[in-house]
Amino acid sequence: MKLGLQAEESVAQKVGRLRIVLLFLLAATAASPVLAQGPPYQTDDPVPVDLHHYEFYIFGSADGTPVEVDSAGPAFEFNWGAIPRVQLHAILPFGVAAPLNHPAYAAADQGQGPTEFGLTDTELGAKIAWIKESKYFPQIGTFTMFEMPTGSYDNGLGIGKVWYRIPLWAQKNIGKWLLDGGAGETVVPQTGYRDFPYGGFLLKYSFGERLELGGEVFSHGKEGVAAPQTQASTMVDVGGYYHFPHNTNEQFLFCYGHSVAGQTENYAYVGMYWTWGKDDQGSAAPGFLWQAARPGGIP
Numbered sequence: 001m002k003l004g005l006q007a008e009e010s011v012a013q014k015v016g017r018l019r020i021v022l023l024f025l026l027a028a029t030a031a032s033p034v035l036a037q038g039p040p041y042q043t044d045d046p047v048p049v050d051l052h053h054y055e056f057y058i059f060g061s062a063d064g065t066p067v068e069v070d071s072a073g074p075a076f077e078f079n080w081g082a083i084p085r086v087q088l089h090a091i092l093p094f095g096v097a098a099p100l101n102h103p104a105y106a107a108a109d110q111g112q113g114p115t116e117f118g119l120t121d122t123e124l125g126a127k128i129a130w131i132k133e134s135k136y137f138p139q140i141g142t143f144t145m146f147e148m149p150t151g152s153y154d155n156g157l158g159i160g161k162v163w164y165r166i167p168l169w170a171q172k173n174i175g176k177w178l179l180d181g182g183a184g185e186t187v188v189p190q191t192g193y194r195d196f197p198y199g200g201f202l203l204k205y206s207f208g209e210r211l212e213l214g215g216e217v218f219s220h221g222k223e224g225v226a227a228p229q230t231q232a233s234t235m236v237d238v239g240g241y242y243h244f245p246h247n248t249n250e251q252f253l254f255c256y257g258h259s260v261a262g263q264t265e266n267y268a269y270v271g272m273y274w275t276w277g278k279d280d281q282g283s284a285a286p287g288f289l290w291q292a293a294r295p296g297g298i299p
Contacts, residue, residue: 039077040239040255040269042218043200045180046141046169048087048127052278055079059253059271065263067111068228069098072120081277085130089145091123097156110225113156120151121158125165138172163188167198178204178214192226204240209248213240218257218267231263239269249275 038044039057049055060073075093082088098115105111125145133139145165151158167184183199198221204214215238223229239255251273259265 039271039273040241040253041200041202041214041216041237042235042257042267043180043182043202043216044143044167044169046127046129046139046143046171046182048085048129048141049079049081049275050277050279051081051084053081053275054277055273055275057253057271057273059269061269061271062266063228063268064266065228065230065233066100066102067105067230068100069096070228071096071098079127085128087127089123089125089127089143093120093122094118095120095151095157099156108225110230111228116152116155116157118152118155118157121163122148122150124148133172138170140168140170142166142168159188159190159193161188161190163190163193176206178202178206180204186220186223188224190226193224194222196221196223196232210243210245211240212243214238216257219262229263229265233259233262233265235259235265235267237267241273 039059055078057075057077059075059077060071061075062069062071064070072093072095075091075095077089077091079090080088094117096115096117099111099113101112123145125143127141127143129139129141131137131140143165144167147159147163147165149158149160149162153160164187165184166187167182169180169182171178171180173179179202181199181201183197185195185197187195198219200216200218202214202216204212206212215236217234217236219232219234220229221232235257237255237257239253239257242252242254244250244252253269253271253273255267255269257267
């Protein structure tokens, strides 16, 4: 919900936080080959949708702290492999902002007010694979997102200004195991909110052709006095995919997690996923995005 003023951070604090993000990235890409997987997990991935392919999700999710429970649903996600190594992304979410009106937070005017439902902030983004996975090297990519202020700021359903997520992700497949990780910074130029780092590491295993299960550790910093996540939190989430036998391109997604350090927080996701598109015949793509852009490069 919209709350009081937040003191501006010093330049030194922001620089220090960016150093933490960079250290996390080095750990995620050097200590273990990693894979970011995206829904239903909070850790994302550096793998765009294939060229001329599409993805569509219908989902519901929830994230709650002792201050407030925010949920999305119904929400609709669409991804498009528009050009080689690039995915365009959009989410249109309806949701609920449910302050818990806990007496412990009343003095600070946090988490107080009525429950509201409506359109929340719309997400637009672009995922770019800069380096493709090879035998000894992980795939590396970015997934910059722009959160557009379509939700009501006065009702606590939106931030009221454009805000951004700027992450770097890495992925590596090892047999039936998939490892994924990375980190980034969320930039929120609004009173009562603050910029904060986030990052995660995911380990997933495929049980045949029908079931994939994975677990992740995901952390984020303080998000500001106007956010439900007033303090930093580290969560452990467990979830997976079920591939329907009649159509392997149709999947059921699920995940649930709880904090293990920092502010108490719960996370949940459930959804349906479909993918389709035209398979192009051709040889393997070059290892680096800029090689594909050269004359004769292969997308």
